[in-house]
Amino acid sequence: MHSRPRPVAVAGAFDDLRRDTMATMSHYSRVQELAFWQGALGQELPGIYSAEYHGAFLRGTGLMLLMQRLESGAPRVHLDIHTDDLDAEVARLERLGAERVQKVQSWWVMRDPVGLLFCVLPMSPGSLNEENAQRWE
């Protein structure tokens, strides 16, 4: 048995392509981007997990919006899928047509059939249940 919930995180990148050459501008861009989305949502997005992330559960939903500092690449949005059995869930998604791209720390980056990247993240045992997750046998 393993369970896999609806996606519970939406990760919004908040760096830009100028980071490598204009660190000050990039820092400014990140601060500006965070301020924008906090204002747009009417909600604080405090630091979470590490210096790389800011985020919070969107009020009244089981979904979290995370802003992630990127090291490279254009600003982008991706979906996260949470699971309490990483190997089983990654294998299930492979059978559906996704490919493994890279293991990063504890999670897998995967690519869907048309090339969209998404992440599959392991959750602590007990954090997923019948209320917030889909059970796969």
Add this chain to the structure above:
Amino acid sequence: MHSRPRPVAVAGAFDDLRRDTMATMSHYSRVQELAFWQGALGQELPGIYSAEYHGAFLRGTGLMLLMQRLESGAPRVHLDIHTDDLDAEVARLERLGAERVQKVQSWWVMRDPVGLLFCVLPMSPGSLNEENAQRWE
């Protein structure tokens, strides 16, 4: 008074760059992509609004995942913001640092401070309330 909810739609593109030159492959890609995300979510994503969209509310959340057929560009994900006062909400987001990009049918495409595109969609009067929306005076 106008109200603006948390984002209630996540739009996932499901076309690819080969569409113009390989219509059959592109049609196949769309079918494959839709099948993948239905399987990943364990949820049907029926046609909705028009032939351009498939989607459904994610179970147990107030958020909808929409798959949109794209005419051009790489596959991508964007966020939608719903409002019952489009002009006021677009102006509010401009004051926060976003820019108008293009009016498409009834909604606005906007660009956030680091270049991410998102949409602001008008909803029917009465569809937003204190439970599913943030009120802005």
